[in-house]
Amino acid sequence: MSPALWIVLGLVLVVIVYAVWLYNRLVRLRTRTDDGWATIDVQLRRRYDLIPNLVQTVQGYAAHERELFERVTEARTRALAASDVADHVTAENAVTDGLGKLMAVVEAYPELKADEHFLALQEELVGTESKIAYARQFYNDQVRRLNTAIDTFPSNLVARTFGYEERAFFDIDDPVTQPVQIELGRND
Amino acid sequence: MHEQIAANKRRSVLLVVGAFIFFGAVGALLGYLFGTGITGIVIALVVATVLSVTSYLYGDRLVLASSRAREVTADEEPRLHNLVEGLAIAAGIPKPRIYVVPEQAPNAFATGRDPEHASIAVTQGLVATMNRVELEGVIGHEIAHVLDRDMLLGTIVATLVGAVVLMSEFLMRTWFWGGLGGRRGSDNNGGPVALIFFAVGFALMVLAPIAGEIIKRAVSRNREFLADAQGAMLTRYPPGLASALRKIAASPTAMHSANNATAHLWLNTPSRFQGDKMGPLEKLFQTHPPIQERIQRLEEM
Numbered sequence: 001m002s003p004a005l006w007i008v009l010g011l012v013l014v015v016i017v018y019a020v021w022l023y024n025r026l027v028r029l030r031t032r033t034d035d036g037w038a039t040i041d042v043q044l045r046r047r048y049d050l051i052p053n054l055v056q057t058v059q060g061y062a063a064h065e066r067e068l069f070e071r072v073t074e075a076r077t078r079a080l081a082a083s084d085v086a087d088h089v090t091a092e093n094a095v096t097d098g099l100g101k102l103m104a105v106v107e108a109y110p111e112l113k114a115d116e117h118f119l120a121l122q123e124e125l126v127g128t129e130s131k132i133a134y135a136r137q138f139y140n141d142q143v144r145r146l147n148t149a150i151d152t153f154p155s156n157l158v159a160r161t162f163g164y165e166e167r168a169f170f171d172i173d174d175p176v177t178q179p180v181q182i183e184l185g186r187n188d
Numbered sequence: 189m190h191e192q193i194a195a196n197k198r199r200s201v202l203l204v205v206g207a208f209i210f211f212g213a214v215g216a217l218l219g220y221l222f223g224t225g226i227t228g229i230v231i232a233l234v235v236a237t238v239l240s241v242t243s244y245l246y247g248d249r250l251v252l253a254s255s256r257a258r259e260v261t262a263d264e265e266p267r268l269h270n271l272v273e274g275l276a277i278a279a280g281i282p283k284p285r286i287y288v289v290p291e292q293a294p295n296a297f298a299t300g301r302d303p304e305h306a307s308i309a310v311t312q313g314l315v316a317t318m319n320r321v322e323l324e325g326v327i328g329h330e331i332a333h334v335l336d337r338d339m340l341l342g343t344i345v346a347t348l349v350g351a352v353v354l355m356s357e358f359l360m361r362t363w364f365w366g367g368l369g370g371r372r373g374s375d376n377n378g379g380p381v382a383l384i385f386f387a388v389g390f391a392l393m394v395l396a397p398i399a400g401e402i403i404k405r406a407v408s409r410n411r412e413f414l415a416d417a418q419g420a421m422l423t424r425y426p427p428g429l430a431s432a433l434r435k436i437a438a439s440p441t442a443m444h445s446a447n448n449a450t451a452h453l454w455l456n457t458p459s460r461f462q463g464d465k466m467g468p469l470e471k472l473f474q475t476h477p478p479i480q481e482r483i484q485r486l487e488e489m
Contacts, residue, residue, distance in 0.1 A: 032280070039277055120266070126320075127270025134278035137424070 022158045029146040033167055036139030037085075040170060043132045044079070044092070050128065051076045051099075054121050058102060061112040065105055072098035085168040092172060099125070136170050143167045189336065192414065196337040200344050204240045207348050211236035243347035248299040248307055248339075251346050251450055255297075257287035257309045268315060271324050272308060275331045278422045284308045284334060293441040294318065294432075297453040298330040298339045306334045313441060318432055325429030326455060328419030335418065338411050342453045345407060350449025407452045409477040416482055420489055430486035437479045451475060 055069050075098045079091035106112055113119075147166045150159040215232020222228070242250070262269040268286055276283045284300070287309035294314040300306035308330045310323075318326065333339050420426040436456050443458035451457055452475035 036280075043277075123266050123270065127266065127274065130324075131270065131274040131277055134274045134422075137278050138280055 018154075019158055022155045023162065026146075026149055026155060026159055026162070026164055029142065029149055030164070033139065033142040033146050036135065036142045037170075040132065040135040040139055043128055043135050044088070047095070047125070047128045047132065048076050048080055050121065050125055051095075054099075054102070054125065057115065057118050057121060058106060058112065061109045061115070062105060068098070068101055068105060072102055085170060089170065089172060096172070136172070140169050140171075143169055189418070192336045192338075192411075196341045200337075200341050203341075203344055203348055204244075207240060208233065208236045211239075239348060239351060243344050243351075244301060247343035247347040248301065248305065251297075251299045251343055251453065252287055252307060252309060254450060255289050255291075255309065257289045260286055260288050265315065267320065268310065268323070268327075271320070271327050272331075275324070275327050275422055279331050279335055281306070281331070281334065284331075286310075288312055288315065291443055292316075293443040293458065294436050294439055295443065295458055296326050296330055296455045297342075297450075298333045299343045299453060300334070301340050301343070302337070303334050306339065308334075311443075313439070317435055317439070321425065321428040322432035322435065324423050325419065325425070325427075325432045328423040329415050329429055329455060330419075331422060332415040332418035333411075336411070336415065338407070338415065339453070342407060346450045346453060407475050409475065412477055412482065413485060416486055417489070420486060426486040426489040430483050433479055433483050433486070437483070 051072060055072060058065070059069060072095070075091065075094035079088070079095050082088045082091045106118075146164075149155045150164050150166055211232040212229055215228040215230070215235075217228075218224075218232075219226065219228025260268070265286065265288065268288075272286055273283045281303040284298070284303075284306035285308070287307055289295075289309050289311045291311040292313040294311060294317050296308065296310040296314055298306060298308050308327065310326070314323070314326065333342070416429060419429055423429070433456070454476075456479055457476045
């Protein structure tokens with residue numbers, strides 16, 4: 001074989017190895033993104049599990065806030081039924097809004113704020129809120145990387161060949177980007 | 189960050205190789221002095237192997253045990269568990285195990301060989317004095333050490349180089365008390381064994397400052413700045429850690445279990461002395477940048 005043929009063969013080999021590397025990178029990014037979504041899902045579910053408990057506890061002290069309880073419970077039911085990212089985002093906003101109002105109501109009941117059961121629930125809720133925020137941060141980071149890889153040359157060629165699609169970010173309305181603000185902490 | 193991880197792994201291997209050479213040389217020297225030939229080297233290399241494997245596999249447990257840390261459950265410390273879990277999620281690593289050290293001085297450290305085998309320890313004082321945001325800042329800093337494998341290098345440094353420091357202290361003390369006993373009258377105490385203890389202990393004591401130098405070179409002060417910055421990237425709130433460091437700087441409480449072998453692992457240099465004061469040996473082992481400078485950099489972020 002002539003040297004020119006060897007060079008061509010060599011180049012083809014380099015291209016193939018590079019394409020395989022790009023493909024594996026895409027797979028890795030997609031797996032990380034899926035993991036990120038799974039984590040968000042776990043934390044959201046944990047929060048939905050907390051809501052009935054929380055409503056029940058608050059009800060014991062503030063029975064006449066019935067309308068608010070119903071709203072939160074309803075938002076929770078809708079959120080549980082959400083299927084894709086966009087659905088989750090809308091449902092989440094309703095849940096977060098409702099919980100925010102619920103926690104504002106609590107401020108008016110000193111005995112409730114001293115209830116040990118309620119305090120434990122509150123810590124769980126605040127903890128879960130911040131875990132959702134962190135999971136969102138991680139997920140959006142992974143989506144950004146995946147989408148960039150899908151959009152940019154040359155990995156876009158590989159992505160198109162294997163049918164990779166861009167993922168949606170998990171963005172929440174600005175006022176609720178902040179988790180429910182409750183002053184906690186042993187020394188404040 | 190990937191360079192940081194690679195550099196930490198490389199340094200860890202270098203340290204283990206260094207330990208082998210060191211113990212091999214000591215073994216060869218003893219073998220030569222006592223005319224036992226190759227036996228000395230063989231024993232020394234076995235000791236080096238055992239030490240290296242132990243520090244890699246069980247270094248975290250040794251470090252935790254030496255600070256009397258106790259693992260806590262989510263029921264005992266819900267806030268701490270929630271914060272650690274949240275930041276582990278943000279960093280994309282499994283949740284580390286959580287320990288509490290019975291000390292009133294606010295401080296924390298991370299140990300373990302990789303993110304799958306990581307532990308974070310905080311003092312009782314830290315949990316008691318920090319609010320949620322400050323505690324979050326501190327945990328973020330420790331999670332950054334986990335991600336960077338600073339804790340792998342730090343743990344190996346603590347157990348390998350620390351072993352030399354601890355051994356020298358032990359041998360010198362043994363010789364010292366043995367010597368006192370001799371003066372009290374039990375006169376068959378000053379035999380060759382005591383002499384060897386003294387010789388080896390003395391040699392190790394000379395080596396201790398060198399060990400301190402090794403620790404300082406291995407764990408550069410820059411990694412504390414780096415972990416501060418990375419922690420702030422995780423929490424997205426640099427003032428949290430800045431406020432925590434300010435509280436730590438202002439805390440007058442001394443740390444009782446502070447020792448030079450593990451000092452570099454902590455969030456801020458633990459001191460057996462109160463406030464800003466430091467012992468002469470502690471100064472020698474100084475591995476942290478001044479806390480005021482760290483606060484300033486966090487405030488500028």
